[in-house]
Amino acid sequence: MAIETDLDLMLRVRDGDAASFEVLLRRYRLPMVSYFRRMVRDQGLAEDLAQEVFLRVYKSRERYQPEARFTTWLYRIATNLALNAIRDRKDEISATARDDSDGGPILERFVDPRPTVEQRLMQGDRERLIRQAIEGLPENQRAAVILHKYQEVDYRQIAGILSVSESAVKSLLFRAYETLRARLEPLLREGQL
Amino acid sequence: MKCLETEKLISYAYHLTDEPEASQVRAHLGICPRCRGIVEQHGRLGALLDEWKAPGPTPGFDARVRQAVEARQARHEGRSFWAWDWARGLALASLGVLIFAGVVWFSRSHSSVSNSSSLATRKSSQASGTQTPAQVAKLQSPTVTARPSGKPGQAALGTITAGTFSNEDQDAQALEDYDLAANFDLLSELPKGESRVVN
Numbered sequence: 001m002a003i004e005t006d007l008d009l010m011l012r013v014r015d016g017d018a019a020s021f022e023v024l025l026r027r028y029r030l031p032m033v034s035y036f037r038r039m040v041r042d043q044g045l046a047e048d049l050a051q052e053v054f055l056r057v058y059k060s061r062e063r064y065q066p067e068a069r070f071t072t073w074l075y076r077i078a079t080n081l082a083l084n085a086i087r088d089r090k091d092e093i094s095a096t097a098r099d100d101s102d103g104g105p106i107l108e109r110f111v112d113p114r115p116t117v118e119q120r121l122m123q124g125d126r127e128r129l130i131r132q133a134i135e136g137l138p139e140n141q142r143a144a145v146i147l148h149k150y151q152e153v154d155y156r157q158i159a160g161i162l163s164v165s166e167s168a169v170k171s172l173l174f175r176a177y178e179t180l181r182a183r184l185e186p187l188l189r190e191g192q193l
Numbered sequence: 194m195k196c197l198e199t200e201k202l203i204s205y206a207y208h209l210t211d212e213p214e215a216s217q218v219r220a221h222l223g224i225c226p227r228c229r230g231i232v233e234q235h236g237r238l239g240a241l242l243d244e245w246k247a248p249g250p251t252p253g254f255d256a257r258v259r260q261a262v263e264a265r266q267a268r269h270e271g272r273s274f275w276a277w278d279w280a281r282g283l284a285l286a287s288l289g290v291l292i293f294a295g296v297v298w299f300s301r302s303h304s305s306v307s308n309s310s311s312l313a314t315r316k317s318s319q320a321s322g323t324q325t326p327a328q329v330a331k332l333q334s335p336t337v338t339a340r341p342s343g344k345p346g347q348a349a350l351g352t353i354t355a356g357t358f359s360n361e362d363q364d365a366q367a368l369e370d371y372d373l374a375a376n377f378d379l380l381s382e383l384p385k386g387e388s389r390v391v392n
Contacts, residue, residue, distance in 0.1 A: 025258055033254065034247035047254055054258045055265060130245040148207070149242055155209050170209050174200045177207060181238050188237050 006070035014061045025054055031151060032078060038146045039082035041135070045089070049081050072160040075153065079143050079161055086139060126187060133183040140164075141176035148173055196228050197221055206235035 004023065012020035032053055036046035056077050064073075134142055140162060147153040147161065155173065159166045181188070197218060204210045205218040222229045 021262075025255060029254060029258075030249045033250040037247040038245070043248065043251070047250060047257075050250065051254070051258050051261055055261050058262050059265065126241075127245050130242060134242075134245070149239070150245075150247070170204055171200075173207060173209060174203050177203055177235060177238065178199070180242070181235060184238060184241060187241055188234065 007066050010057075010061070010064055010070055011066065013058070014064050021058065024057070028074060029054075032074075035075070035078055035146065035151055036082055038131075038134070038150055039079075039143070040085050040089075041131070045085065049078070049085060052081055053078050068160055069157065071153070072157050075147065075151070075157075075161045076163075079147075083139055083143065129187060130184065133180050136183070137176050137179060141172050141179070144169060144172040145176045145180070194225060196225060199231065202228055202231045203235055206232045207239070 004020075006024065006027075009020040009024050013024065029050065032050040033046055036049045037043060040046055040049065053074065057074065134145060137145065143162065144158055147158050148155060153161070155169045156166055159169045162169065162172075164172075201210070201214075201218060205215060210218060222232060
């Protein structure tokens with residue numbers, strides 16, 4: 001059976017087909033939640049924002065025009081929500097979010113017997129350093145890196161999402177990666193040993 | 194040998210460079226250890242960044258999205274998005290029932306109008322002692338066999354043309370019912386004591 005394109009599904013959602021909305025929800029729930037999780041860190045807020053994205057897709061279905069790729073539209077909504085949430089809740093996020101990078105229940109850390117506690121703590125430290133390095137980037141660079149590196153979105157599409165030119169995206173990414181290289185230099189040296 | 198700009202090297206490392214520029218950078222890296230070192234360092238950075246994992250949605254996420262959409266729909270449109278398919282089926286079924294009911298109603302009302310108009314015609318005929326040409330033509334129909342005890346068609350016609358309706362009213366009624374039975378056989382009901390008209 002051929003995989004239905006996002007465009008076909010969205011056009012059917014526009015016509016009131018709930019089943020197509022379900023397919024889109026299943027297809028993009030993981031990318032959306034993980035995107036927000038990296039953008040705002042807090043799991044509860046990430047899920048609230050991802051839910052809001054799907055709600056907005058539903059609300060705008062009748063006005064949907066297939067001019068851009070569906071994912072460009074989806075990530076544009078998501079990025080606007082994320083950047084607004086970061087601005088609005090900057091203090092709240094830093095006060096409430098845990099320093100732990102995984103955010104999962106404490107017991108989960110001890111479920112897998114293969115990596116030792118020490119290894120997991122070291123891994124947790126590395127993840128925390130990476131997260132902090134990315135969170136320290138300016139908003140646009142941070143969004144660009146997360147979209148490019150973790151969501152695997154093409155830089156041309158990122159230009160559409162951030163409403164900037166392709167060369168501006170290249171410039172954003174260049175500066176972001178260069179900053180990250182400098183900030184994570186100790187970990188990069190460690191990896192060479 | 195002149196080294197390439199760092200921006201060009203980083204763009205190459207993260208696949209932001211299109212051809213033919215990418216080929217030019219590749220050729221340069223083959224002969225420049227310093228530039229190659231920068232690209233390799235960013236390759237390691239890319240691998241390091243992969244270590245940052247983000248968890249997916251918790252169980253119940255889909256249900257919460259559905260609930261939010263349902264709530265929104267109830268507020269603004271007064272009907273359920275997910276109930277739409279089901280509602281469409283129900284609407285079609287209802288339409289079918291309405292059409293069926295309409296057909297039944299039409300057949301019954303048509304039957305009563307036809308009967309009352311026939312009765313009026315008969316009364317008028319009794320008063321004048323004559324038959325309308327339509328009635329006579331109907332009674333002369335060769336495909337009709339009426340009454341098990343009487344002779345088909347012709348006998349009835351003979352009786353009617355004699356102008357004596359006192360015993361032949363039932364024959365005329367049966368012949369009119371025949372028309373209904375021909376169209377709505379399953380729905381037709383002959384009065385009790387009456388014989389069914391056979392085609």
